[in-house]
Amino acid sequence: MSSQVATAGGPANPVPPVGKRKSVIGTRWWVAGLFLLPAIVLLGALVVYPIGYSIWRSLFDADGSGFVGLGNYGDLFSDDATFTAVKNTAIWVAVAPALVTGLGLIFAVLTERVRWSTAFKLVIFMPMAISMLAAGIIFRLVYEADPDQGVANAVLVGVHDTFAESSVYPKARPSGESDLKASGGGAFTSTATVGAGSPALIPLVGIAPNKVPGDPGDAKAAEASGDGVSGTVWLDFKLGGGGEKGAIDAGEKALPGIKVEAVKDGKVVASAKAGDDGTFTLPASAEGAQLRLPSSNFAEPYNGVDWLGPSLVTPAIIGSYAWMWAGFAMVLIAAGLAGVDRNLLEAARVDGANEWQVFRRVTVPLLAPVLVVVLITLMINVMKIFDLVFIIAPQPSKDEANVLALQLVNASFGGGNNQGLGSAIGIVLLLLVMPVMIVNIRRLRKERRR
Amino acid sequence: MTTSAVPVKGPGESGEPPVAANSSGPPQRSLGSRIASVAGGGAMRVFLILVALLWVTPTIGLLASSFRDPTDIAASGWWDVFSKPSQLTTESYSTLLGKEEITDSLLNTVYITVPATVLVVVIGAMAGYAFAWMDFKGRDWWFVAVVALLVVPIQIALIPLADLFGDLGIFGSVIGVVLFHVGFGLPFAIFLLRNFFAEIPRELLEAARLDGAGEVRLFATVIMPLGAPAIASLGIFQFLWVWNDMLVALIFSDSGSRPLTVALTEQTRQFSGNIETLAPGAFISMVIPLAVFFAFQRQFVSGVMAGAVK
Structure with missing residues (x-):
């Protein structure tokens, strides 16, 4: 029936020439007005009016009573907290979009030839679904400083301890009776020299006998060993007291693993490690040398990196941002990659280009338009970053991690109560995205003319 | 992890028939470069798997932590649940939803x-x-x-x-x-x-x-x-x-x-x-x-x- 009507209606109502779209509704402006009214009213009241109000408000002081001209904009650079926010936002905009786009590009190109690329993309894209709050909590947990809590430091410590010798007795030190005195840098050196005939005694204190790692056996006095130099390293203290200071008493623990160096004129001529009974033997060349316990015996254990400390907090939060947004960049770039002409890549390969050259000289230039779109989108996004910084930065490094959007909230609502400064920051954020606004409008008008 | 062994065996292990790799490879490419590309493919897969692990680990950390009780959380890292699955409890959820x-x-x-x-x-x-x-x-x-x-x-x-x-x-x-x-x-x-x-x-x-x-x-x-x-x-x-x-x-x-x-x-x-x-x-x-x-x-x-x- 409808087709019948359509054919009947066709000739009677001459269809307007193709090209200029004419309303099918007719030109009753008030109908259009009714459909548009809710949107226009809401946009006017909730988006346009705030822009005007912010411009006006930014010219007044904290409580809105005194006119300060552009003073609040000057505060962006003179107010310490705000200027830190300006600098950090600049770091964010300079680093995060490039980092995320780079990751997205690598993932998109590499997954192209992998069969399980869908699963991979799902994993990488998943963080886009969750809130920045949840991501913030997730990464606060990752960056916990204690290697027994935060996985980042747990991994670092694990790797470090695999490759570097860790000290066994961080809190130990030679006892007062001993001849060894601190010799700078955490090492201890004896004042007297050692000889082959008399075994050296190196009593240490500072750890509780029941806290000695590895629960070693009792210490034993070393025997003189020919022309070598021998000695004992032990814990000169036992639970319940008793025993003679500076002498190896029954029940006192050996400290196996302590490194002993023989030093002559500041040079290490020999070194040895204490055995299970605390004894060590140095070769004859140690004769007449001073004994030194190097600082590596007593170094504090490696505890990883203070991720959320003042110096690393911004890079750490940028890392969590990259975790969230790499999937976005990857999917957009992969879509662009799907549109790339395979023949161009194959032609380059046939011409003898290796994969890196194909990537660098062919793929990337062909993807340039997509990469620019991704970069710009991320830049807009990063300028307004708030939640991640708000959640991840702990109280002591809040100031160092500050960004513009966070400073806006702090200044106007978080006790600062300076809505003049807050409004100025808002206007600055708007000015920063203005170029993109103009590009959007230009693109729209170009499409219209087509 | 034997990363050096995997790449060489790459095509076989990943399910790609080695025959296909031989026949579809452009004939002008030398055996050496073909081995290099196969090894590269294996290294690439290992890399991608590591990246995927890196990406899921933070979320798994949150999930694992949410199923442990406060005493365990304070005592050790969340990865402990893999060696001690008995730690898993929904206590935190019931407390929270209460x-x-x-x-x-x-x-x-x-x-x-x-x-x-x-x-x-x-x-x-x-x-x-x-x-x-x-x-x-x-x-x-x-x-x-x-x-x-x-x-x-x-x-x-x-x-x-x-x-x-x-x-x-x-x-x-x-x-x-x-x-x-x-x-x-x-x-x-x-x-x-x-x-x-x-x-x-x-x-x-x-x-x-x-x-x-x-x-x-x-x-x-x-x-x-x-x-x-x-x-x-x-x-x-x-x-x-x-x-x-x-x-x-x-x-x-x-x-x-x-x-x-x-x-x-x-x-x-x-x-x-x-x-x-x-x-x-x-x-x-x-x-x-x-x-x-x-x-x-x-x-x-x-x-x-x-x-x-x-």
Whole structure:
């Protein structure tokens, strides 16, 4: 029936020439007005009016009573907290979009030839679904400083301890009776020299006998060993007291693993490690040398990196941002990659280009338009970053991690109560995205003319 | 991990028949370069697997932490659950869901998200329809104005709307939070839907028109059903945007209207001591977005892609 009507209606109502779209509704402006009214009213009241109000408000002081001209904009650079926010936002905009786009590009190109690329993309894209709050909590947990809590430091410590010798007795030190005195840098050196005939005694204190790692056996006095130099390293203290200071008493623990160096004129001529009974033997060349316990015996254990400390907090939060947004960049770039002409890549390969050259000289230039779109989108996004910084930065490094959007909230609502400064920051954020606004409008008008 | 052994065996292990690698390789390439590319492929797979592990580990850490009790959390890292699965307990969840402030805030999240999504879709669709198919003076200029508003940062409206809502007496209420999200959801909604509606074949509209359909019926019976894919993308995007929002609610809600994100934010001040609250709380806040993500991957991706400029 409808087709019948359509054919009947066709000739009677001459269809307007193709090209200029004419309303099918007719030109009753008030109908259009009714459909548009809710949107226009809401946009006017909730988006346009705030822009005007912010411009006006930014010219007044904290409580809105005194006119300060552009003073609040000057505060962006003179107010310490705000200027830190300006600098950090600049770091964010300079680093995060490039980092995320780079990751997205690598993932998109590499997954192209992998069969399980869908699963991979799902994993990488998943963080886009969750809130920045949840991501913030997730990464606060990752960056916990204690290697027994935060996985980042747990991994670092694990790797470090695999490759570097860790000290066994961080809190130990030679006892007062001993001849060894601190010799700078955490090492201890004896004042007297050692000889082959008399075994050296190196009593240490500072750890509780029941806290000695590895629960070693009792210490034993070393025997003189020919022309070598021998000695004992032990814990000169036992639970319940008793025993003679500076002498190896029954029940006192050996400290196996302590490194002993023989030093002559500041040079290490020999070194040895204490055995299970605390004894060590140095070769004859140690004769007449001073004994030194190097600082590596007593170094504090490696505890990883203070991720959320003042110096690393911004890079750490940028890392969590990259975790969230790499999937976005990857999917957009992969879509662009799907549109790339395979023949161009194959032609380059046939011409003898290796994969890196194909990537660098062919793929990337062909993807340039997509990469620019991704970069710009991320830049807009990063300028307004708030939640991640708000959640991840702990109280002591809040100031160092500050960004513009966070400073806006702090200044106007978080006790600062300076809505003049807050409004100025808002206007600055708007000015920063203005170029993109103009590009959007230009693109729209170009499409219209087509 | 024997990374050196895997690459050489790459094609066989990954299921690619080695024969194919031999026959499809360009004949002019030397054996050496072919071995290099096979090894490269294996190294690439290992690299991608490591990246995938790196990407899921933080989330698994949260999940594992949410299923441990406070004593275990304080005593050791979450990876302990892999060696001691007996640590797993839902205690943190039952404690959390037993707190009225949390269940109330979860309800508030729903009360805020549902209207903010429905209103944006309906009002946006009406305006999108008008921009796509109605003729009125200055139509293009009005649409340009809407497009200009696409990238306006929400931060700029925090102070003005806090004052305005204060005067109207809706500051601190669910209504205020919803209105804020509607205002800033509309430009994208109108933009997306107008572009989609404009692609609907005009013959369909004319046919319905000649059947005697009025504007409202055209909108309800032709535009909305045919625009369903775009409406789905928009709805998912807006829903997640509002569900995941923390900033707007942080300022515009009070203790009675605050959503889950804000309730959790207040727990982050003492992070280490609050993991047994934060981990399950964050996970509860993630469940809906993740379910939406896995159920509607295609619409989700297109919605996020289109709306990322926000």
